[in-house]
Amino acid sequence: MHDTRTLLELGDEAVRRFARRGYTLDLGTIEALFSRRNTAIGTAEELRSESKKVAADVGKRAKAGEDVTELKEHARELKDRIRAAEAEQEKVEAELNAIAMTIPNMPADDAPEGLSEDDSVEVRKWGTPAEFGFKPKDHVDLGEALGIFDFGRAAKLSGSRFSVSRGPGAVLERALSNLFLNLHTTRHGYTEFAVPYLVSRKTMTGTGQLPKFEEDLFKTGVEDRELFLIPTAEVPLTNLHADEILPAEELPYAYTAWTPCFRSEAGSYGRDTRGILRLHQFSKVEMVRVCRAEESRAELELMVSHAEACLQELGLAYRVIALAAGDLGFGSTYTYDIEVWLPSQETYREISSCSDCGTFQARRAAIRTKTKDGQRGFAATLNGSGLPIGRTLAALIEQHQQEDGSIVIPPALAVYTGFSRINADGTTSA
Template identity: 50%
Template sequence: MLDIKWIRDNPAALVEALERRSWSSGEARSTVDDLIAKDEARREHLTALQASQERRNAASKEIGNAMRNSDAALAEKLKAEVGEIKEFIQNGEARERELDKALNDALAVLPNVPLADVPFGKDEHDNVEIRRFGDELIARRQPRMGNKPKEHFEIGEALGLMDFERAARLSGSRFTVLKGQLARLERALGQFMLDLHTSEHGYTEMQVPLLVRDDALFGTGQLPKFEEDLFFTPHGDGRLGLIPTAEVPMTNMAREEITPAEKLPLRMTALTPCFRSEAGSAGRDTRGMLRQHQFYKVELVSVTDAESSIAEHERMTECAEAVLKKLELPFRTVVLCTGDMGFGARKTYDIEVWLPGQNAYREISSCSVCGDFQARRMDARYKVKDEKATRFVHTLNGSGTAVGRALIAVMENYQEEDGSVTIPEALRPYMGGLERIAAS
């Protein structure tokens, strides 16, 4: 959530930021004007309420003086005035809550402000590649794949280890059943990633709830704007949401707390199932397991101070890239343009892994720095020693990486012309020394 004080002082800057995010000039200006009007109405009401409270206190003292002076008429007049003021205050407090809600509701759907160095653009075609890895691997492996490399679902079905038909009978579209060594390979990938991030990159492994309250989803920005992308289950008189990513519970670990600055950064990682309705993805990636309602992901979360968040963003991205380097999977890293960037991000790097079967790079990790946007929604703060005031923390999140997509990438990049899949050396200890998956 953005700071209303900053918006009040910098309305033109917010209009420009929204325009950079592909809002029309008219929509951006009307939105900012509406916010300013809501803020002014709230502040005017608070001023009137405070003045009434001050007058009530003063009038109460005057009643005492009038009674001591035996001025009954004045005392009665003042009592009537106090009664009217009390009624106004009672109604005014309800009105204050209404004005607070109207302003907060308007702020809640407003996206974050992009950093100045984020490239301007409308969609994914305007993203900017900043580096790539593994061109020589692509060239070296091509002859071993045959004339036309297969896609992962062709490989998996031919091996008899990937079953979409039975998954559809169980749960509908966008689900997969993995069997045997492919199921073990997916598990191996998740364990490998966790071990790398905890032993070499300094992240603390977490086991977190898969069901969370609405306020946790609000804190990280999934609610209210993206409710249709989530799954919910009834719980008591309310509901709980299935996590779309472990970012939600891990980032909310700092919720409504004040962390000593010397304990920052907090770095957390978790391997969890993730659940997404993919409401806006009708017709996209309908074959295979690239876009699923349920998938595994290793998530990275950092909670930092304001001065360290940009450097932490670069570090987190390098940690995610290290996974692919150790697996020898070709990839490129792009910085997302303003029009393609997520709701809560100030800057995002996407890591796109090479998929020979598609002859394309596809996203496998997205690493974002959010500034204090999520912290304001969660009231997550830190305190510098010897400073009286507290500050909002800065939060970051990234995939380290998507396990299912890593499985797809391994299958396609390590496929052999005979239909088998070679196991990357980094994963063989997790596979009991197995070097190759072949049809039985």
């Protein structure tokens, strides 16, 4: 969320910056609302001053025994006009706030130019995509042949865009979660949380999912309370500190959590609908960092390295790209995507997105900092996937498939599964 007064001060510079992400900033509307607000404030102040004078005059004349009926009536009229001016101020401020809630974050000046994913810039690659002496299968064909995926029964239970994992497939999902959480907590310094999967409208608003993206969410209620299923653990983890003032010297905070994630995927039909790449329900290990505003970019570089470490442990080839300004998410000022190699598609596909949100979310959620000498400001927040379980599983079985249809399990993961291979008949072996 932006301070609309700051946007006005930036003027044409703000318009230029937002244009880089394909957003047209309507400064005229904001300026008109500020004018109305200032007029209402000025009117209320003048009326209060007059009201004080009338009140003093009423007291003086009443004490002298004069008739003050007309003066009292005038005093009541002034109070009504004051309330009307205050109501106008509140109305305009609500309109300004509503507009501010829909304005995306401003892209960093060094975010690559461009308006689409085709304009992203490759930063680095890790690993070499495997070359098979046979035509590699996709994760759906592999998983169904091994009996570890059952999409037919998932559809029977819930309809399309859901999955069921069975036997070694379910073990792999659990093992991946444990591996990622242990990496983040023991090697990378994150504190693990178990958080609610249902959150309030205020919580969703704090991280920017609402009001703009309500159609992408699943909504329910408990005891007449409106609640939303979380689309990512970023939402509860970031909002842990909503409406708080954090000691600046204690930052950064690094948090992680495994949760299921729920997304309607509105408008995405026809994209990645085969298999487990884009589901209505999936699980993910999320990373969130809260830091001083001036340290956010360095924290982003650190967070990306933590996501990369997960893929490196699994021996999965990937690349890191910097998103173009016009392809940034609503709350991001700079984003790195990590794309893992999918042999069946002969291309890299997104598996993690790590974003620096600057103070954008902290302003919405009122997450402030205070130094020992009393200086106050807003914190910066960052979030990143570390990693989604389904997409990692798809890449894992595709990159480590064998010609006979079996899957070799990387040693780092075998510690958690208890087996190092899923055989072609669906059994496992150490």
